[in-house]
Amino acid sequence: MKTVRKVLIVDDSEDIVEYFVQVLNRCTSPVEPIFALTHKDAIEIINNQTISVILVELLLHDACAKRLVNSAVVKNIPTIVLTSIQDKKESFQKLNIVEYIVKENRSSLEYAADVLKRVLKNYDTTVLVVDDSKIAIEKYSKALKKLNLNVVSSNNAKEALELLQDSTTKISIVITDYNMPNVNGYELTIKIREKYKKDNLSIMIVSSMDCSDTIVSCLKMGANDYLLKPYNDEMLAVRVTNNLELLDLFHQTKEISHRDFLTSLFNRRYFFEASTDIFNNIQKSDKAVAIAMIDIDHFKTINDTYGHDIGDLALKEAANILKHNLRTSDLLARFGGEEFCILLDRSSQEQSKEIVENLRQKVEENVVKSGDITIKYTISIGLCYGKYKNAEEMIKHADDALYIAKHNGRNRVVLFDDITNAHCSISK
Ligand SMILES: [Mg+2]
Incomplete structure (x- = not known):
């Protein structure tokens, strides 16, 4: 909270x-x-x-x-x-x-x-200041704290890299001096960029060197900004703020490209990006996961009978029920139309069955109301559980199970058994 x-x-x-x-x-x-x-x-x-x-x-x-x-x-x-x-x-x-x-x-x-x-x-933004001069660090800190930023600092590049890695709070911007013994600000920038991209972490180099070649190479090697000394507090403030605003814009753009507009759930594209990371981790630990394909029953009839506004409302309510009855570790996405997909990490086959059966029941109990109209609808779920190399194959099996669920009367969960290649209905 x-x-x-x-x-x-x-x-x-x-x-x-x-x-x-x-x-x-x-x-x-x-x-x-x-x-x-x-x-x-x-x-x-x-x-x-x-x-x-x-x-x-x-x-x-x-x-x-x-x-x-x-x-x-x-x-x-x-x-x-x-x-x-x-x-x-x-x-x-x-x-x-x-x-x-x-x-x-x-x-x-x-x-x-x-x-x-x-x-x-x-209040939730942290700046890392790197400078070999203690007086300079104090000057930065005073100016940055005026903007209500959280400040961490280091007097050398090696420790700065460790702070970036270990800090419990996410660092949004690094302000580094150019002239430092051992590793200078330019070299530090190169090292930081090996791991942290521009859209995730901003770097500002501060130097008294007003030389266009130096400035250009710093910016080419990944610095977002170059501030000339001497600077005053107001100049530092406006440059830091501009860089933070750019980071916010990157973040917002990423959010928009990952989300489905109607339901605000993740979209199909994000699902495959995120699931790739999850499957890479699974390969190392030899763990099983579950994938559920979910489809709203007779959705076309809802749209044809009550219009698209009510159809959209039904979709949004289904999305909310799914979202609020899953754990934070579960990956939920709207795949398009009336179809949703969930990747359940860290659960046994039994737990996975219980989780999706609960979703089915919650949707069945829900009543969609809009003006004089009240409607009820159900969902069918195909579930696949096991150790697989990627999401695609699991989705195919879950889709087959979903097809059986639809064929056998809808409003039910069907599990694809990866050992017998058979399907079994698990809803009462
Ligand atoms: Mg220095």
Whole structure:
């Protein structure tokens, strides 16, 4: 379970508060928006509740919010100032706030919303800083912690590689110095790229060498970015944020290409990719697995009788029942149409039979309701269990068993027996 993050919006304009509440309500991670229209209320909230981020206008009806910003910073609450006061940026930036944004137009609100979402994401984002200078590491850490990032560090490449491998938290970005004894930042980048791809881990090289040949070779060898020294905190922040946003985009694109649009289950393509890894592991351990092919009975009749909207609803509900009654280690995908496939890892033949028989019963008990329409439907399941080299052969046997299940009256599970090559019905 992810922690619900409370975000405090402090502004005496109800429109602004409403805008950010809407932004937060669209967040995919669990967030609770809280708002205060006065300085007094805001102070009371931060003294009595655990707040994860504050977004604050300095100019409030009852006070200037400097005391609030100070208290928030002391309490280590990441604070974003979004204000109509133009000339206080420098004095507030010294207070270790995330960012000082001047309210100019709609774009400044949108920018503030992006910063807010980034700070929330950064609770779960880790940066690895590699630099042989202790002072430099401290400088990076201070600037990165302002963005609410988790920071781990190392003063040499060897240890950095070990940290990447062993860290319990996933590292999203490596910021490395170029000039280091033994292995420099360029060589470290090459070593990292042997294992970690650009769409999974970002690398930023930092150097005072303003030489285009060096910059080009660093970028060619897999660095995502090259930051020139001397840099200021704001420059580092914006470059790190841009790199993290790119990683998010890579991640989202991958998610979309792996998912079925209607049900959000994995698609056939992802199933074969993921099952290849599982079968590779099985070969080493000599374990058996189960594959189940599932098909909704008389699905065409549902579509023809009630229309495609109800058909889609039936598909979504079937997908949800399957998803919620499987273990996290099971691989579930929609193969197309009304057909689903499951790979059950780490279970005996008996357990596999019980799991899929439970799915059959759960779908049989379900009632799909939409307006005045209520429908019930069933599924047929073909199951194959055993030690195989790949998913394809198992799917073929499971498909044969599914065919028998359909032929023998539907709403049943049929197991393909790999020893006798016979099929047996296991539903009551
Ligand atoms: Mg150095």
